[in-house]
Amino acid sequence: MDDCLFCKIVNKELPSNIIFENDRLMAFKDIDPQAPIHFLIIPKMHISTLNDLESGHQELIGEMFLTAKQLAKEYKIAKAGYRTVFNCNQEGGQAVYHIHLHLLGGRQMCWPPG
Ligand code: AMP
Ligand code: ZN
Numbered sequence: 559m560d561d562c563l564f565c566k567i568v569n570k571e572l573p574s575n576i577i578f579e580n581d582r583l584m585a586f587k588d589i590d591p592q593a594p595i596h597f598l599i600i601p602k603m604h605i606s607t608l609n610d611l612e613s614g615h616q617e618l619i620g621e622m623f624l625t626a627k628q629l630a631k632e633y634k635i636a637k638a639g640y641r642t643v644f645n646c647n648q649e650g651g652q653a654v655y656h657i658h659l660h661l662l663g664g665r666q667m668c669w670p671p672g
Contacts, residue, residue, distance in 0.1 A: 564600050582601060623642065
């Protein structure tokens with residue numbers, strides 16, 4: 559999608575700190591990290607919000623979580639623990655309208671979130 563920040567990152571039109579990539583997914587460091595580890599895992603295909611998910615996306619969403627699990631292991635936060643978050647629309651705190659799974663770790667997380 560032309561006007562999408564994360565599509566531009568996928569197409570390498572904008573720089574990013576990529577830590578994982580395959581044909582379907584990309585993971586990169588969040589530009590404004592909220593924890594010592596803060597990665598974003600995104601599908602390469604443009605999907606605006608969780609509300610736009612369809613049954614055909616099931617495998618893709620599963621792969622995003624398996625990638626989070628793998629990165630947590632690689633970056634040595636798996637045992638201590640970590641958080642995964644999808645924000646949806648305005649009240650959910652979504653700022654970029656291309657779905658992304660936040661992977662946060664390396665510090666104690668608070669609950670409930672603000
Ligand atoms: P959300 O509020 O869930 O939409 O999260 C959007 C996230 O994207 C925020 O944590 C931002 O810091 C992050 N972000 C925005 N622009 C960039 C960028 N160019 N590279 C990496 N992360 C970004
Ligand atoms: Zn996009």
